[in-house]
Amino acid sequence: MLISHFQHGPVSAYPRDYLDGAHQELHRHREAQLLYAVRGTMRVVTAQGAWVLPPTRAVWIPPLVEHEIFMAGDVHMRSLFIAPELSPPSLQQCCVLAVTPLLRELILRAVQGREHAENPLIQQLMLEEVARLENLPLHIPMPRDRRLQAICQALLQMPDHANTLEDWAQQVGASSRTLARLFQQELQMSFNAWRQQLRLMEALPRLIAGESVQQVATALGYGSARAFSAMFCRLLGNHPREYLGALNQFKALGPIT
Incomplete structure (x- = not known):
């Protein structure tokens, strides 16, 4: 349209x-x-x-x-x-x-x-x-290959999906080795790195809604709040609490119209 x-x-x-x-x-x-x-x-x-x-x-x-x-x-x-x-x-x-x-x-x-x-x-x-x-750097790249597209679209709808690459291979009709090679060729990152970045993106609305760092880390499959915070800082330049503090200062600039 x-x-x-x-x-x-x-x-x-x-x-x-x-x-x-x-x-x-x-x-x-x-x-x-x-x-x-x-x-x-x-x-x-x-x-x-x-x-x-x-x-x-x-x-x-x-x-x-x-x-x-x-x-x-x-x-x-x-x-x-x-x-x-x-x-x-x-x-x-x-x-x-x-x-x-x-x-x-x-x-x-x-x-x-x-x-x-x-x-x-x-x-x-x-x-x-x-x-x-x-x-x-708040971008999640999308592939051209139809099999990778099916995987990535499913994860966009459900970022905490627990399927491994081997599980997805059975569903899309390709070997896990082929899928791993395609992720590197088309997106310049591994399947796990792509999913991790997606989950980090999913963390933003959860944190803004008031969930604790530990709650978000657990919900999105991180081993610890520290591991999640390290990934968050690497992508956005601030730890979660620092980022939310800056956001609250921005909101305090004046009424929303």
Whole structure:
């Protein structure tokens, strides 16, 4: 499904709210999209991979890229749609970006009405701020091979699935050796590394919802809270409690619109 958004200038801002478990089916936009939620967590899935978005993070979706979105928790989505010719040259692929306090306030102001949305200064500042955002490693790559796709899609729906590669081999009709080779060839990581990264992505909405580090580590199959925290820090640069502390400071910037 192709969706085009009426432009109030180079940037259009749209607010939408979703309940926990909601799903936006596969679609694409003529414009580039900066997909951001001031509340709740989203998982964005394309043919190339999946991206997990806690608050303070946004995903950049280039024009005409098909994607679907899964909501975890009540989600307050605030999207920017940007004319294709104004997309920053550095953003040619989907990626997760760290939203700055300034961009957050600009987005919230832009969705308050046409007077703000059509303000040239606000639009220009948003474009400049988007171009400067830090790219973050919150990406789960997806394979091309149909057998690996079946495995990865099943794990996206159930990240704590306990099947080993040998178990999956019986289900998809290939030897475990073949599957292991394909994971390395197509994704440059092992099956266990891919599943571990997926589980770490799944940990974000659980932590944000208030589960303890130990509860999340146990639920997602880690041997200890320390092992889970080490993996979390390696990917996001902070231990879970530090990350949540920074997130709470970000939320305290002001009311959500």
